[in-house]
Amino acid sequence: MFLTQWEDRRVIIKKRLPKKYRPPTLDKQIRTYRTIHEPQLMHAAKQAGVPTPLIYQVNVKEGTIIMQFVEGKQVKELLNIQSEKERKRTCLRIGKSIGRLHKSGIIHGDLTTSNMIVDPEKRIVFVDFGLGEKTNELEAKAVDLHLMKRALQSTHYRVAQECFNTVIEGYSSALGTETAKEVLGKIEEIEKRGRYVTERRT
Amino acid sequence: MRKRTVEMNQGCCLGIESTADDFSIGISTFQGAILANIRDTYVPLEGGIHPREAARHHADVAAKVLEESFAKSNVKPHDLTTIAFSQGPGLGPCLRTGATVARAMASYLNVPLVGVNHCIAHIEIGKLKTGVEDPITLYVSGGNTIVTAFDAGRYRVFGETLDIALGNCLDVFAREAGLHQKPDLPFGAVIEKLAAKGHQFISLPYSVKGMDLSLSGLLTATVNLLKQEKYALEDLCFSLQETAFSMVTEVTERALAHTGKKEVLLTGGVAANRRLQSMIKSIAEEHGARFCAVPSEFAVDNGAMIAWTGVLAYKSNLTTPIKKSFVKLRWRLEKVEVPWVR
Numbered sequence: 001m002f003l004t005q006w007e008d009r010r011v012i013i014k015k016r017l018p019k020k021y022r023p024p025t026l027d028k029q030i031r032t033y034r035t036i037h038e039p040q041l042m043h044a045a046k047q048a049g050v051p052t053p054l055i056y057q058v059n060v061k062e063g064t065i066i067m068q069f070v071e072g073k074q075v076k077e078l079l080n081i082q083s084e085k086e087r088k089r090t091c092l093r094i095g096k097s098i099g100r101l102h103k104s105g106i107i108h109g110d111l112t113t114s115n116m117i118v119d120p121e122k123r124i125v126f127v128d129f130g131l132g133e134k135t136n137e138l139e140a141k142a143v144d145l146h147l148m149k150r151a152l153q154s155t156h157y158r159v160a161q162e163c164f165n166t167v168i169e170g171y172s173s174a175l176g177t178e179t180a181k182e183v184l185g186k187i188e189e190i191e192k193r194g195r196y197v198t199e200r201r202t
Numbered sequence: 203m204r205k206r207t208v209e210m211n212q213g214c215c216l217g218i219e220s221t222a223d224d225f226s227i228g229i230s231t232f233q234g235a236i237l238a239n240i241r242d243t244y245v246p247l248e249g250g251i252h253p254r255e256a257a258r259h260h261a262d263v264a265a266k267v268l269e270e271s272f273a274k275s276n277v278k279p280h281d282l283t284t285i286a287f288s289q290g291p292g293l294g295p296c297l298r299t300g301a302t303v304a305r306a307m308a309s310y311l312n313v314p315l316v317g318v319n320h321c322i323a324h325i326e327i328g329k330l331k332t333g334v335e336d337p338i339t340l341y342v343s344g345g346n347t348i349v350t351a352f353d354a355g356r357y358r359v360f361g362e363t364l365d366i367a368l369g370n371c372l373d374v375f376a377r378e379a380g381l382h383q384k385p386d387l388p389f390g391a392v393i394e395k396l397a398a399k400g401h402q403f404i405s406l407p408y409s410v411k412g413m414d415l416s417l418s419g420l421l422t423a424t425v426n427l428l429k430q431e432k433y434a435l436e437d438l439c440f441s442l443q444e445t446a447f448s449m450v451t452e453v454t455e456r457a458l459a460h461t462g463k464k465e466v467l468l469t470g471g472v473a474a475n476r477r478l479q480s481m482i483k484s485i486a487e488e489h490g491a492r493f494c495a496v497p498s499e500f501a502v503d504n505g506a507m508i509a510w511t512g513v514l515a516y517k518s519n520l521t522t523p524i525k526k527s528f529v530k531l532r533w534r535l536e537k538v539e540v541p542w543v544r
Contacts, residue, residue, distance in 0.1 A: 020488075021481035022448040025403045110412040114460070131410060143364065147412035153536075154358045193365050 003069055011056060014038075016063035016130075031063045034130045039065055041106055041129040048104035050097045051125045070125045076113040079156050079163065091163045093124050095170020098145065101126075102183070103175050105136040107144045112151035142186035145171070149187070213283030215516065216271070216307070217509030220300025221292025221320045222345055223251045225260040227271040228506030232283070232513050234330050237275035239499060239506035240267050243385050250373065251344075257295035264303050271505070282313055284521070286512020289317030290530030292345070297529035305524055316512040317522035320503075321346060321535040322357060324469050324496075326514060327507035332494035334465040340454045340482060343470035343503070344369035347450065349413065349457045350535060352543050357535050360460065361413035361453040368446060369472050371417045375442060378425045379435055393439045394475050400440025404433055408445055413456055415449045447478045455485040469496040471503070514542040 001014045016031040018024075035058065042052040054068040075094065079087060094116060101108060108115075109131030117125045133140065148167060152160040172180035213232040219225070226241035244259035246252060272279065287304035290297060308315040325339050338360075341348045347368045349361035366374075369390060376389035381396075383389045407423050409416040424442045427433055458466060466486040472478060479495050486493035500506060515521070518541045 019448075019452075019485075021451050021484040023403050023444050025405070026408070026444060026448060029405065030408065112412065131412065143411050146364075147414065150359075150414065151412070154353075154360055157354070157356075157358070190364060 006056065006066060009056070010069040012053070012067050012069050014065045014067065032060060035060050035063045035065060037132065037134075038129045039067075041108075041132045041134065042067075044104060044106050044134065045101055045126060045129070048100045048106060050100050051119070051123045052129070053125065053127060070117045070119055070127065072117045072119040072125070074114050075116040075118060075124065076155060078118060079113055079159065084162075087159065087163065088166050090118075090124070091166035092170040094148075095167035095172075096174045097124060097126060097170075098148065098167070099171040099174025099180070102141045102144070102171075105134055107133045107135060107140045109133060109144065109147075111144055111148040113155060138182060138186050139190075141183050142190055145183060146187050146190055213513070213516070214277055214281050215284050215286055215316075215509045215512040216277075216282050217286040217288075217318070217323075217505045217507070217512050218300045218304050219288045219320070219323075219503050219505045219508045220260050220296050220303075221288050221290070221503060222296060223256050224503040225263055225267055225300070226503060226505035227267050228504060228509040229271055229275045229277055229282075230506060230509035230513055232517070234510060234513070236506045236510070237277060238271040239504050240270045240274060241502075241504055242267050245383065245385055249377070251293070253293040253295045256293065257299045260296060260299040264299070268303070279307075279311055282307075282311060284308075284314050284316055284512060284516045285311070286316040286318050286508050286515070287527075288320045288323070288508050289522070289527070290320065290533035292320060292529075292531065294529065294531050297531065301527060301529050305527060309524065314516065314521040315524060315527055316515045316520065317527055317530075318508050318511045318515065319533055319535055319538045320508075321348065321350075322538055322540065323507040323511040324501075325350070325357060325467070326511045327500045327504070328467045328469045328494070328496040330510055331496055331500050332467065334467050334492065334494050336463060337465035337467035337494070338454065338458050338461060338463045338491075339467040339469060340450060340473075341470045342368045342450060342468075342472035342478070344373060346470060347415070347417070348535070349450075349454050351457065351461050351463055352540070353461070355539065355541075357538070357540060357543075359534070359536055360457040361415065364411065364414050364416045365418040366421065368417060368450060369470070371421045371446060372442070372472070374421060375424055375428075375439075379428055379438075388471070390472055390475060393443065394477065396436050397439040397443045397477065400434065400436035400438070402434070402437040402440075403444060404437060404441040406441055406445045408449060410449050410452050413453050413460075415453055417446060417449070420445060420449075443475075443477055447475075447481050450478070451481040451485055454482060455489070458485065458489050458491060463491065465492045465494065467494050467496065469501045471501065473501040474498045514540075518542050 057066040347363040
């Protein structure tokens with residue numbers, strides 16, 4: 001992935017290079033699938049009201065996507081330095097965006113704070129849909145949100161709980177309290193499936 | 203006070219490991235010389251590990267393993283400064299057996315007890331034995347599949363399995379295929395041998411979710427194909443290994459890119475697999491990081507790792523009063539303070 005100039009625009013060229021460690025058949029399969037699906041999901045996200053970079057060109061054979069370079073700062077950098085009030089605003093908007101994605105059956109697949117960029121217009125732009133999928137399954141939504149929680153815990157441990165609660169608040173407002181509750185219930189179930197989870201038995 | 207300073211340099215710690223099917227005792231000096239590392243493994247006649255049967259095995263062999271470790275190390279019980287034991291995570295009955303031995307010894311010898319987190323012990327012995335200092339660790343065994351690294355006072359979990367562990371996935375497939383294991387040839391090694399003869403890659407579910415991964419669907423799909431009897435067992439083993447290992451390698455690489463660490467440590471029972479080693483080595487090289495696989499004796503569950511981590515904890519004044527030495531079946535590694543790591 002690199003930043004470059006393309007027809008007077010600052011763009012990101014995302015090239016999925018072959019990975020030597022995996023068998024060529026599997027490698028091709030993964031790269032092709034992700035190169036095709038990523039732009040489709042980004043397009044669908046825009047329709048759902050979640051800002052994503054503009055797509056300029058896709059080359060499946062080479063595994064490349066040329067997309068808009070989004071100026072701004074990663075939420076990852078901001079969250080640890082923001083005031084409590086700012087942080088709340090950020091997380092609320094992140095939650096709303098995730099809610100909108102899920103409402104349209106879009107699973108991001110890698111919800112971490114480094115995949116969210118605050119642009120000059122203060123919009124939170126979601127990037128990197130490479131691990132995403134299109135589905136309305138409750139399970140997929142719950143795993144998606146669970147990943148957000150895990151990302152907060154590993155990178156923003158000091159404020160993780162507070163942030164996740166606010167994300168849920170925003171999520172519920174976009175998706176409806178009922179559905180949000182179902183997803184939260186499913187998250188609990190998924191966490192219990194994991195190894196060595198303290199919440200397993202009460 | 204003076205006695206304490208002498209202890210800091212000349213002490214000796216005995217560590218007891220009993221989280222799952224292994225009962226092992228190791229003895230480590232305060233400098234990190236491993237004087238003994240004796241292990242006795244419970245091998246079920248059929249099926250997986252039955253926790254109660256495994257615990258019974260541990261109780262049966264405890265005295266023998268203890269004697270052997272004293273004989274091997276030339277250490278006398280009264281030379282011990284402290285007793286460490288695996289306090290969790292693991293199987294309840296197995297953990298309790300090891301803990302009982304540890305408590306009995308500590309109170310008989312009147313030395314402090316140290317409860318050690320099993321996952322942390324894997325990382326610490328890996329660091330001691332390979333010389334890495336601040337690695338991304340991929341810990342893959344029958345019970346664990348974790349990508350972890352040190353950050354701000356704790357080992358943080360960057361990625362892990364959402365359901366079953368990698369070793370568990372391989373073991374269950376091996377049993378479904380009617381394969382047999384021996385103490386010196388575990389299921390993982392049997393599968394590795396068969397996989398080396400496979401060459402047709404069969405497409406199986408590949409499930410990476412962010413930094414986490416899911417293996418249960420892969421296992422089910424592979425077992426279903428096995429039952430259809432359409433494919434050679436060698437090809438199924440090959441495809442299962444390639445798919446599962448590619449998944450753990452992808453998440454390890456992402457953690458490596460995310461943290462920018464310069465070392466990768468591979469440990470746990472599955473670390474003995476050559477194919478997995480070569481995959482992890484490949485991504486380490488790509489990121490200019492040093493790759494180290496923990497030597498097999500110290501990568502599988504072993505008492506030495508508990509003894510050495512017991513030393514580290516003891517030196518940081520972290521001992522466990524007997525009253526608080528109850529076992530913790532689901533003790534996550536990011537809950538543990540590790541003041542000995544800078």
